[in-house]
Amino acid sequence: MMDAHGHAIVTRGLNLWYGPFQALIDVTAGIPHGLITSLIGPSGCGKTTLLRCFNRVNERFAYVRTTGAIELLGKNIYDPDVSLIELRKAVGMVFQRPNPLPISVYENVVFGLRIHSRRASLKRADLDAAVEQALTEVGLWKDLKDRLQVRATTLQLEQQQKLCIARLLPLKPEIILMDEPCSTLDVDGTRGIEELMFALKGRYTIVIVTHNMAQARRTSDECIFMLLGKVIEHTRTADLFLSPKSPRTAEYIEGRYG
Amino acid sequence: MTDPALSNPRTVGPRPRRRAWAVIGERALETVIRASGVSAILFVLAIFFFVFREAAPVLFSDDFNFLEFLFSAQWYPTSDINVRYGTWALTVGSFSVTALAMVLAVPFGLGAAIYISEFSGPRQRETLKITIELLAAIPSVVWGFIGLTVMSRIIVALTGAPVGVNLLNGGLILALMSVPIIVSIGEDALKAVPDSYREAAQALGATRWQIVFRVLLPAAKNGLLAAVLLGVGRAVGETMAVLMATGHAVHLPHSLVDSVRTLTANIAAELGEAPVGSSHYQVLFLTGVLLFCITFAVNLTADLVIRGVRRK
Ligand SMILES: Nc1ncnc2c1ncn2[C@@H]1O[C@H](COP(=O)(O)OP(=O)(O)OP(=O)(O)O)[C@@H](O)[C@H]1O
Ligand SMILES: [Mg+2]
Numbered sequence: 001m002m003d004a005h006g007h008a009i010v011t012r013g014l015n016l017w018y019g020p021f022q023a024l025i026d027v028t029a030g031i032p033h034g035l036i037t038s039l040i041g042p043s044g045c046g047k048t049t050l051l052r053c054f055n056r057v058n059e060r061f062a063y064v065r066t067t068g069a070i071e072l073l074g075k076n077i078y079d080p081d082v083s084l085i086e087l088r089k090a091v092g093m094v095f096q097r098p099n100p101l102p103i104s105v106y107e108n109v110v111f112g113l114r115i116h117s118r119r120a121s122l123k124r125a126d127l128d129a130a131v132e133q134a135l136t137e138v139g140l141w142k143d144l145k146d147r148l149q150v151r152a153t154t155l156q157l158e159q160q161q162k163l164c165i166a167r168l169l170p171l172k173p174e175i176i177l178m179d180e181p182c183s184t185l186d187v188d189g190t191r192g193i194e195e196l197m198f199a200l201k202g203r204y205t206i207v208i209v210t211h212n213m214a215q216a217r218r219t220s221d222e223c224i225f226m227l228l229g230k231v232i233e234h235t236r237t238a239d240l241f242l243s244p245k246s247p248r249t250a251e252y253i254e255g256r257y258g
Numbered sequence: 259m260t261d262p263a264l265s266n267p268r269t270v271g272p273r274p275r276r277r278a279w280a281v282i283g284e285r286a287l288e289t290v291i292r293a294s295g296v297s298a299i300l301f302v303l304a305i306f307f308f309v310f311r312e313a314a315p316v317l318f319s320d321d322f323n324f325l326e327f328l329f330s331a332q333w334y335p336t337s338d339i340n341v342r343y344g345t346w347a348l349t350v351g352s353f354s355v356t357a358l359a360m361v362l363a364v365p366f367g368l369g370a371a372i373y374i375s376e377f378s379g380p381r382q383r384e385t386l387k388i389t390i391e392l393l394a395a396i397p398s399v400v401w402g403f404i405g406l407t408v409m410s411r412i413i414v415a416l417t418g419a420p421v422g423v424n425l426l427n428g429g430l431i432l433a434l435m436s437v438p439i440i441v442s443i444g445e446d447a448l449k450a451v452p453d454s455y456r457e458a459a460q461a462l463g464a465t466r467w468q469i470v471f472r473v474l475l476p477a478a479k480n481g482l483l484a485a486v487l488l489g490v491g492r493a494v495g496e497t498m499a500v501l502m503a504t505g506h507a508v509h510l511p512h513s514l515v516d517s518v519r520t521l522t523a524n525i526a527a528e529l530g531e532a533p534v535g536s537s538h539y540q541v542l543f544l545t546g547v548l549l550f551c552i553t554f555a556v557n558l559t560a561d562l563v564i565r566g567v568r569r570k
Contacts, residue, residue, distance in 0.1 A: 057461045062379075088463035095461075099454040102477045111459070115468045167462070 008033040008175055008205040009054055014068035016049060016058070023049045025229040027068070031175075031222075036197060036206045038220035038237065040213070042258050046229045047209040048096075051177050054207065055091035056084060072174075089116060092168030094178040098160035100152035100167075105144055108152045108163055109134050112171040134169040138162040138196055158189035162196065176200065178208040182215065194219055213253055217241055225249045309546045316540035327544065333508045335528065335538045343541045345548065347508050351425075351518035352552075354511055355500060356493040358429030359436055363493075364486055366433070367440030371485070372470055374441065375448040387442070394438035398498040405431040405503025419515035421505055426514040428504035432496055436489035443488055447481020448474055487560040494553055497522040521549045 007030035016024035023046045031037050039047040052058040053070060056077060069076045077087055089112070100108050107114075109131045113122060131148065135141040140162050144155075152163055161181055168176060178197075182190040197206055197219055210216050216223055216237065223237040225246075233240060233249045244250040251257060316322050322343075330344025374386050409430060410422025417426070451474055459469045475482070497520075505517025506527065525542050532539040 055461060057457065060457065060460060085463040085465070088461060093461040095454065095458065097454060099452075099458045101455055101458060101473055111464075111472070112462050115459075115462065115464045115472065164458070171462070 005030060006033050007031060008072070009207075010071045011050075011053075012069040012071070014050075014053065014070060015066065016046075016053065017065045018049075018061070019063045023229050024053070027229075027231050029224060029231055029234055031205060031207055033205050034202050035221040036201055036208060036219055037222045037224065038216040039207065039209045039224050039226060040211075040216050040252075041226035041232075042252065043211075045226045047226055048179050049229075050226070051179055051207060051209050052093075054175065054177055055088050055093055057088070057093060085116070089171045090173055091175045091177060092171065092173040094161070094164050094168070094176065094181050096180045096183055098157055098164055098184065100155070100160050100163050102151060102153050104149045105135075105152050105155070105163060106131055106148040108167050109170065111167055116171065130170040134166040135163075137169055137199070138166040139192070139199075140166060156189075158185050158192050161185060161189070161193060165193075165196065165200075173204065175205045175207065178206065180209050180211060183211070190215070211258075213241075213255075225252065227252075306547075306550060309543055309550065313540055313543035313547050316537050317544060319537070322537075327541070328548075331508075331510050333524075335532070335541065341537075343537075345521065345524075345545055347510050348519055348521045348524050348545070349548070349552075350510055351504070351508075352494060352520040352522070352549075354425055354518060355428045355432060355504060355520055356490060358425060358514070359432035359493045360486070360490060362429065362433035363436040363440055363489055367437045367485070367489065368444055368482060370437070370441045371444030371448060371482075372474070375445045376466065376470060376474070387445070390438045390441050393434075394442070396435075398435065398496060399502075401431050401435055402499040402502030405499060409503065413515070417515055421515075421517060423503055423505035424515045424517045425504065425511050428500045428518065428520075429514075431499050431503045432493045435496060435499060436492045439492055440485045440489040443485035444478075444482050447478040447485060450481060451477045484560070487556070490556060491553065494549075494556065495522065497526050501526055521545055521552075525549075 009031040011027050011029050014024055014027040015022065027050060039051065041047055049058065053066065054077075058064050058066070066078065069078060071077070072087075072090070075082070101111060103111075106127075110122075110127045113127065113130060132141060132145075135144060140159060143159065152160065155163065161184075165176070165181075182193050185193065194215070197208070200206065208216075208219065210219075220237045222235065223240045224231055225233045225240065225244075225248075227248055233244060233246050235245075240249065241253060244253060317324070327343055327345060328349075329346050330342065331347040331350075332342035332344040333347060334340055334342040370386075370390075374383055378386060405427050406423060409427050412422070413419060413424070413427055414422040419426075455473050455477055456469055459473045464472065500520050501523035504519060504523065506519050506523065507517035508519050508524075509517060511518045525545055528538070529542050532542055
């Protein structure tokens with residue numbers, strides 16, 4: 001799913017208010033298809049807010065107001081005829097704290113299938129296959145194939161976070177949004193998730209929010225630097241870190257503020 | 259090296275000691291708190307002991323048949339020639355009123371809890387919660403009064419039953435009394451479900467109803483079960499309202515509009531008239547012991563069920 005410029009997501013003049021507070025100001029950006037894009041910037045600059053716009057999960061709060069457009073394949077997701085359910089199937093989200101549902105590993109993976117299909121159309125064999133495929137893809141199958149019925153909340157954090165990625169896959173999303181997916185993990189866990197991101201790249205468009213400059217550098221192809229709700233700089237990651245155009249970007253990546 | 263605290267030895271003195279009274283006060287407070295914790299056990303045992311002591315003479319007397327006490331439906335405590343102390347009809351009365359109340363109150367109460375915690379806006383939620391707390395604060399005698407007058411007239415008009423005070427009436431009144439408990443405990447249980455679960459499900463495209471049925475109910479089932487069991491406890495133990503609303507006939511009910519009497523109502527109604535120390539008096543205390551055992555069993559199962567659920 002991309003437009004003529006190879007963009008999976010395009011935002012045009014996006015503004016967002018939490019009540020009276022404007023958290024996003026005129027954000028215009030194109031997220032390349034099939035690559036990893038990182039969102040960086042100091043705390044409170046609106047990274048999470050922007051990410052959460054892409055599958056409209058911001059709208060759980062009644063006091064959120066948005067103007068502007070976000071286009072997926074040329075189609076504005078704020079158009080009235082857009083189905084939120086279809087949108088969220090296509091745009092999966094991984095949260096900062098691993099949040100598997102308090103049900104079994106198996107049920108977590110098939111949760112999406114269960115809520116989006118009629119009961120009669122779900123065959124046990126298909127579900128089993130979906131579970132095996134999704135868990136294999138995130139590298140959990142070997143560890144968990146005998147423990148599919150344990151409560152997902154009892155797994156290690158890294159496994160939980162991988163499971164949160166795995167449960168998106170049966171819905172065949174186009175885009176996976178990740179909000180600081182490694183912030184609660186240790187070094188090994190972080191490496192595990194990053195390797196998984198590389199494995200998923202190409203088939204999925206990935207947008208990752210991170211506070212970790214090194215991670216942004218290691219993982220992403222393009223990088224968006226935000227400050228106070230605005231996009232300051234958006235280029236290829238290598239360029240942004242080697243020769244930032246804006247002095248504010250340079251100061252941030254050098255660690256002068258954060 | 260230039261830090262004055264390090265270079266000036268006078269600031270490093272002996273650590274100040276706590277005052278003696280502070281230490282003693284803390285000990286005393288600890289003792290008091292421990293005593294109040296332990297006292298709960300003591301009170302339960304003491305209550306059981308005193309009730310049982312009043313009941314013991316009849317229980318161990320020769321012409322008392324314990325099986326008949328439990329399973330005979332004949333309750334003629336004041337008869338001159340044919341005294342019978344069978345509590346079966348009362349036990350059945352208690353259970354049927356409670357069961358009916360729960361059939362009505364559980365769906366209603368849990369539904370209201372779900373509505374308040376998941377669907378209503380903040381203003382409406384506060385209003386509803388306050389109203390429900392008011393409902394919980396209505397004294398049981400007032401409920402009994404409503405059963406006796408308003409409810410009984412409605413029942414007669416709608417069902418054509420000869421009397422309006424009956425099983426249905428008692429069940430409705432008890433349901434109304436248990437709903438506030440079920441709602442407020444159930445709402446607490448739902449509120450305790452982390453918002454991240456709702457968010458996760460929503461981000462996967464779940465609708466509100468799917469979130470309720472597939473995420474919240476499984477996640478909150480312990481708390482919801484506790485809410486229901488507290489409702490049951492309220493219904494089993496309630497006395498005044500059922501005394502007034504059930505018609506007070508010792509009788510195995512065959513339909514919803516039959517009058518019944520419960521264990522609790524029976525004790526309340528007859529204890530004042532039974533001469534102290536008479537076998538009637540002692541049997542009433544034995545009924546108390548029976549009631550105690552029933553509630554104990556309900557609570558114990560509740561505990562075990564909740565623990566079993568939790569272990570999974
Ligand atoms: N639900 C909300 N209600 C009100 N204000 C909010 C809400 N969420 C975020 N904000 C505000 O919007 C601004 C942007 O928040 P956001 O969470 O997007 O920042 P962030 O870049 O993700 O920060 P961090 O790096 O700390 O996660 C902040 O000033 C924050 O206080
Ligand atoms: Mg954030």
